[in-house]
Amino acid sequence: MRSRTTRLLAAGLTAAAALGLALTAPAGAAVEPPPYSGEPLDGRITVVAHRGASSYVPEHTFPANDLAIEMDADMLECDVMLTEDEQLVCLHDTTIDRTARDPETGERLTGSVDSYTLAELRAMDWGLWKGEEFAGATIMPLAEQLMCYRAINPDIRFHLETKPSSPVGDQLLVDLLDRLGFIHEGAQPDPQHDQVMIQSFHADSLRRIKAIEPSLATAYLGVTFPEGTIVPDTYDAVAPNYKQILEDPAFVGRMHEQGIPVHTWTVDDRAVMDTLIGYGVDGIFSNKPDVARAAVDEAGLGIPASERGNPDAFAHGCEGIAGTVHSIDDVPITPAAIVGDAPGIVQPGRTVPVPFELDLRGGDDAGAVQAEVTRPDGSVIAAEIRGGNILVHTAQALPGTYTIEVQDEVGFAIGEGTITTR
Secondary structure: OOOOHHHOOOOOOOHHHHOOOOOOOOOOOOOOOOOOOOOOOOOOEEEEEOOOOOOOOOOOOHHHHHHHHHOOOOEEEEEEEEOOOOOEEEOOOOEOOOOOEOOOOOOEOOOEHHHOOHHHHHOOEOOHHHOHHHOOOOOOEHHHHHHHHHHHOOOOEEEEEEOOOOHHHHHHHHHHHHHOOOOOOOOOOOOOOOOEEEEEOOHHHHHHHHHHOOOOEEEEEOOOOOOOOOOOOOOOEEEOEHHHHHHOOHHHHHHHHOOOOEEEEOOOOHHHHHHHHHHOOOEEEEOOHHHHHHHHHHOOOEOOHHHHOOOOOOOOOOOOOOOOOOOHHHOOOOOEEEEOOOOOOEOOOOEEEEEEEEEOOOOOOOOOOEEEEEOOOOOEEEEEEEOOEEEEEOOOOOOEEEEEEEEOOOOOEEEEEEEEEO
16 A cells, blocks of 8 residues: 555646646547556456446446346446436436437437436436337436445445536435445555445546545546656546557556556457556456456456356346435445454464444344354355354464454445454
């Protein structure tokens, strides 16, 4: 993790460059890149389903996200827009003109997203624009995306883009993430592993997000930085268009020298993916997550399937969640588990009672909870919960650190602790 000292702006930078506002994308078509090779920072590349598997089905819909899970994406993307009644929805454009249709007549609907309420947007068809076979697709509120797909896969990760930037929208986004238990106060942001990353073209939005909740990982979109630029603290990752990397492949290495991962968008061509993988990018946004999955895995740089956690089969359409969220008050509050310390020195081979308690955080019911333990050799075992304690079975032959994870009823992590045997 980079220190704040190493991330101060170089003396020669102007304030505008420091914000990433004066640096523009290169003009014209991408040139043939010079020979260059690199490796991702942690030896693996994240596959991001851009608006879901949006090359095949209508973008930012439940079918697009369902298909992305089937295609084994690591992350789902949402372009976060604010409705007239201040609800967060997944839509790319600031207007509905391109993707909304009247469900009765099929006619194109028009207007800005923020001129409609969530209820009005729900009454529109979001699939007809791509083909008759997609009729009936509905809008996807961000809360429903987060709730649905973490229930399907508690390890799924989310790339959320604030667009357009607004103080109200940024605060609502953080409030929603907190309500769902995605925020861990005091934690250091880790853009390659955190379950949520906030991305934006707007530096002011990322500054606001960091001011509200410093633990959230952020990514700055849109530009490459010239040689000599020290990346501001506001950005934990960068995400330029892939054509910019083809024109300046050494950019990846310059960012890695500062500990900054590089994600790039939007890449659907396999040959281009292979080139970018050779340059050492850390994440690839694609409308074709199946193609990106194959490219990354065949390069031996995929996140292990056991970490991705996508199921082989699941119910499509998010029944029971889709259509249920009308405001943030409809989103259940995820509890937190506070894991205590094991008593005294732990000898290997003992069963150790580790105390824990649940913080409902203002919610009504914690529901069922469970616990699992990752042993020093990386193996994972279930742990019994009894009388306010988690019973951790240590092994004589496995001294070291045992990591305890408390999970809610769908397997989403709500608390963590460790014990060490010696």
